[in-house]
Amino acid sequence: MPVNLDLPRPAPSRLKRLFGRWWRQQSPARQDRLATLAPLLSVLMFLSAITAAFWYLRNEEIDRATDAVRRDTEVAQQQMRLHLIENQEQLVRIARELVTRDINAGEFLDQAATFQRERPEVRQLTWVNAARKVRASQTVISFQQEVSNDGTTPDPSLPSDGKRTESEFTFLAARDTRQPVYSRPFTDADGTPVFQIQVPLIDRGNFAGTLIVEYSIEALVRFFVPTEVSRRHAMQVLGPDEQVLASTVTVMPGQPVAKPSLLHDLPLAPMSNGLVLRGQGYRTSIGLIGNTLFWMVVALSVLTVWMLLGTWRHMRRRTQIQNALVQETNFRRAMENSMLTGMRAMDMEGKVTYVNPAFCAMTGYSEVDLVGGRPPFPYWPPDRIDENTRLLQQELQGRSPAGGIEVKVMRKDGSVFDARMYVSPLIDPKGLQTGWMTSMTNITEAKRIRDQLSASHERFTTVLEGLDAAVSVLSVQQGELLFANRSYRLWFGVDARGHTQLANTSAALAFVPEPDEDVDGLSGLPTQELTEAGAQPREVYVESLQMWFDVRSRYLQWTDGRLAQMLIATDITARRRVEEQVQQQAEKAQVTSRLITMGEMASSVAHELNQPLTAINNYCNGMVSRVRNESINTEDLIAALQKTARQAERAGQIIHRIRAFVKKSEPQRQPAQAFEIVDDAVELAGIELRRRKVAIHTYVAQRLPTLMVDPILIEQVLMNLLKNAAEAIDSAQLPPSRRNIELRVVPRHTPDQGGTIEFSVTDMGPGMKEEVLARLYEAFFSTKAEGLGIGLSLCRSIIESHRGRMKAENLYNGSIVTGCRFAFTLPVDLTQRADLHNVPDVPDAAAAANPNATSS
Template identity: 55%
Template sequence: MQDSVTPSELHESVPPAPWLKRWWRRQTPSRQDRFAMLAPLVAVFLFLAAIASAFAYLRLEEEDREMEAVKRDVEYAQQRVRLRLLERQEQLMRIARDISNQEVDPDEFVGRAESMVIQYPELQALSWIDERRRIKASYSAPSVASFQQRLAGEVLRAGETETMYSLARDLQQPVYSQPTARADNAGLLQLHVPLTEQGRFAGVILGEYSIDSLLRYGVPTEVAAKYAVALLDGNGQMLAGTTVPVRSAAGQLLPWITPQANSYEVPVSPVGNGLVIRAQAYRTSLGVIGSGLFWLVGTLSAMTAWMLIGNWRHVRRRLQAQRALVAETNFRRAMENSVLTGMRAMDMQGRITYVNHAFCQMTGWSEQDLVGRKPPFPYWPDEDRDLLTARLEDELQGRTTPGGFQVRVKRRDGSLFDARLYVSRLIDAKGQQTGWMTSMTDITEPNRIREQLQASHERFTTVLEALDASVSVAPLGSEELLFANKLYRQWFGTHTVGHLQMVAQAGTPGHARSDETMDEVDSYVGLPTGQLDAVHSGNAEIFVPELGKWLEVRSRYLNWVDGRLAQMVIATDISARRHAEEQAALQAERAQSASRLITMGEMASSVAHELNQPLTAINNYCNGLLTRIRSRQIQEDDLLAALEKTARQAQRAGQIIQRIRSFVKRSEPNRTLSEIAPMVTEAVELVEIELRRRNVKLAHFVAARLPALMVDPILIEQVLVNLLKNAAESIDLARRGPSARSIELRVVPRQIDAQEVVEFSVRDTGRGLAPEVMDRLYEAFFSTKAEGMGIGLNLCRTIVESHQGRMHAQNIYNGPDVAGCEFSFWIPVNVAMNNTAGKDAGVTA
């Protein structure tokens, strides 16, 4: 393969100018290569730019010629439209003169208007309007809709042509106008010709043109065929005609490739700037896009640039390969010299042929001292020479140990260190063995660390023995106890009975109980121990009757030192904590009962007033009966009716008392499958007395077909009563008017976090909650009321969370003002039956 010529050598073969030659020699070889590559590439791009500039210049010249033609044709079309408007204006002015001379009556006006509308299709309607803006006569083209026609006797609609009518009256000259664009007059042009009678204003003749027809019949056909002609208003909005689409994004970036259509516009006389005619030239040529010459030049330039770039990249890859080879060689040499593992190569006779820098540093002997030496080597200790000689003979015979072997090595200064040697065959590039390769690692420090780890293990065992928790390890499928600390041995002895008992009571997978089971069923059915070992640890609380203690049991799987899968169980005595939790639950239960008593105490006056009504009715009925019986003025039917009313009032009083007793009665938490509607009804009846006393209206809504909930109905009623009573107090403190004193209670189903729940919400029209109150809303013993104890909402949230629900409070805003507050809580529908017993204690937490 011949050597390729570099760009610098090729460039030097051309005799340059003397000053250029001197400058060229001052450059570095890499810069010469770069210039040699960039010079032809720049020349190609300059050539392409010159061709593109030439095409752009020719295109601009063509656009200028087209623009001149557009201007001429637009001015010609404008003259034609102007003459047509002036002719119609002259005709209307003649009619106006005839009307002023009283030579034309309304019927004749209609006839002449009809003749003009038929003869000139751009005229849509002619109307004769007197000085009082009343239409005396009017004629409209058949194409005009009936609701757009002006009828004789009507008054000109206010605001339609008010300004132009007044302007024609003041100027006494014809006035053109465009009415305000509406759906019924889009594309109209109006002409107001004033009427005079003996020198005074006598009205106007209103002519209405169709701008679309004016464009169609006024613009010459040859102009309309060559251009997109349109009539625009003073704001540039198109009234009639066509337009050329806007240039695409590519055309905006390269206007000389996709030129924009030439456009010219001029006002239409005598209308003025209010009506502008615009013409846009259609593209009649494909421009540069369709020029084969342009694409041919561009393609050749691109191919030339591509070949130059490809040649430059090839040269660069060759230089990079050379540099990479040098760098790889230097890297390997540096790696061999910087590696911490000593490397030694021997031939088949045991002569040292190579040692690296690390090997020399370890032994203290230089490369010149070791290369070419035969055993015994100078780094062998004298006392281990026989052993090392036998080891070397085994190596040369191919009897090597895969895991290596440990030896002692003597440094040049006579000190010794521990080393591990690994021996492998040295294979050349042809696949033949040429000797043996030995790697040596200093393991003095690992040996020291291993001794420290052994001492640490002894200390760790001492710590486990002193723990106040029982620790035991037993393999799965066996009753062997692998490890047990001191506390376990005190509780259960040295057998696995206690370990298996704790595993069984905690409900974790344990051990096979008999040899028959082990014989009949394959142990673990081939399950990988690595996955079981990665399972998270589980914990449970159990009671051990033999010890009379509550234990918290935590267990996990682990791989024992011999590779077997084992289970570790850690048991901690929690009897004192369980006793404290039971006492706390009892105190919280008493707090709930006290909260209900406090609530009924606050409502005592209202309850007394409510009971006073049936008791007063009973007293009145009894006194009336006694009076009529003594006077012997009562019949048996009247007596029975009065007694029935008395019984109903007594029953009503008894119901009030019974409802209050069931609410304040202290009982153990009793969760049952309860319907929602009765709970809401009971709570509403309990708080209804308080609401009437505070003149607050209650509107409650319970959705149909709600599922039953596993709850304690008395606790849920306590939450609803507390929230309703707080809402009434908030409305009372806000001093709302009679129409704004209302509470809304809603119970609806919801879906929150992919679970079905029932939401209870209480919304009031009070003064809301301040930000600082919102942060401490559920804090114990915090209250915004002077006489409040601060345990109501805290207990409410505790009750809701014990039923696995959540409570939320938020202000209701009407714009920037607070219009009330909403307390809501939800209870999940599917509460597990087997969790209710454990959750009852959480109610009082």
């Protein structure tokens, strides 16, 4: 079934036509009155909202201030309470010592003086016996120690029998209760408000007197109300009759005291003697009211103007000229009222003809007080009238500086502030000068900030001048030295050559940046990337000064926007000398270690040399005998001489190897092959191994890369490891089946080191204990009875100097130790492979495939 979409027009359209007809029937005056009704309602609603908001904020502010006073009062009460409790505990201890240790008056005075020095609020400590006689007394006023045996004293601070004094009441209470008792506040002989605590002296259950301590209420408030509390709120101590006994605020004589609007009282525990701690606060909502009302009036004015615009559109036909004049007047008045710069107009004779509201607000005088006035003006300070008169004459003559004049201005309340005044001629519409217009700006805050910046710059410069390091800043584009501290000037003078020598900027800046929006057009360098980059430390040697410097550089944006380079150069000459000495000592230690090794192998070397020398002697004696007997032919003689020559060559090779091993030389990194190092080390170590009847099996992988090492140092490490392994096997007296050592050289690759060559020495000895493994590389630690403890430590240092690593581990068969393995790695570049001619000759295919191909 179709739906009829022809709906009737809504009723509001008819109401709108009826309202328009009714509005046109009204008179213009009635229309104006009705049109102003909406703005008035808006203003009233806005005022109501502002009033409600301010009332709410005012109550919130009062609540916060009340909470602050309460918190500060509680903090002050807690501080004084804790201190009094601590003093009470100390006094009870002193009283116990008086009756138990039989302390005399002199010892008591010493304890009292110590107690009083640490507690400035204590005015007097008195020892009174049960008959109220003073045995000893220590006072804070004269610091004179008194010992008295008199019966009575007119002093109100001491108990007196039959007298109604606070001290007597407290004495009786302490005697009856046998507990420490606080007195009510009273005034001592000097007129100072005080109170006492009397601690009873109990000797074997009998009352023996009291220890009287007198507190100054004023000192208690002064020393134990926290400073941050007294800065925020005033604290008073009141007596039982609401009399102020002490306060953190001193009232100036003759000045009225404002009544505090916020109060909070707390009893001054633990005395419970009627003293009350009162915190006082004041509401600060007056300034808030003034600011809030000012901005509320401005906002209401803007809202009213905006709402009245609709009304003014209806009145424009009849009052067009009047409205234009009103708008112009309002605009000019708004400009004058909104200006923060004070404006003052004078005629040619110096009479004030106009001042704006800002000028009146600055000086505190109204427009009526200033307009029409002649010099001396009321805002001139009395001590600057002559100077201001001279400046005024200079102003009237048109000789005021274009940069303005800095003057002192006195407000109506007598306060003085700094101002800067600019003077310009006042020209009328006809082009004639009718006077002078002066603008005045308050520069007190700006001057303060300027002075602070100057002081900050002076402190910063003082710090830089006091540094032992040279600090310099150089402009990248112009090459101008922008800053240099005292150390730089002392070492390099005042020119930029020292900076350039330290920075080596010719190499650092020789590039052309790519086009980028972050590129500084002045210098042509990418300033953002350069300034964000961190310092790059370098060590630079300055030959003219014979000094080494640790140089750290970075780029920064100078104060004028130029790109600059800052250098900090620290003298490290002494450190470099120490490093050189350490290196020399290490080299000497390496040579010493080799000499020690050969010294330990001296008997084996002597035995090894004895064999060829004995053979040579036997060959020579045999040939001499046969020659004498003429029983040798030429061929036999030649064969005997050849054998003698081979034995002599063998002895010479042994001596040459030993000499090359122990020869003192500078460490030299050079290309070396692993199999050559192994051959030399095995040949030298074989002497010691054969003496100890230990076999060695070596395996060197083929096509190993070339090593960049010092062959003698690596040979020294291998010699030390092989000798240690042989000594471990021999000292354990192992059977022949376990008297062998395996030396393997194979390539390795690890994620942290990359390509390396691993040298490993494995023995079948007894292994090492865990505590020995933990201290294996400590200097001067050795498991040998006659060992020096520098061998393995030096070996590890040699390997680490070649950027390698060294480790040791025991070999296990289940839980049984079956040997020990030492291994070290040397880094290599795996892209460089050894040529085929560098591979050692292999006797046959079986020897190349067998790990134990070579043995001794």
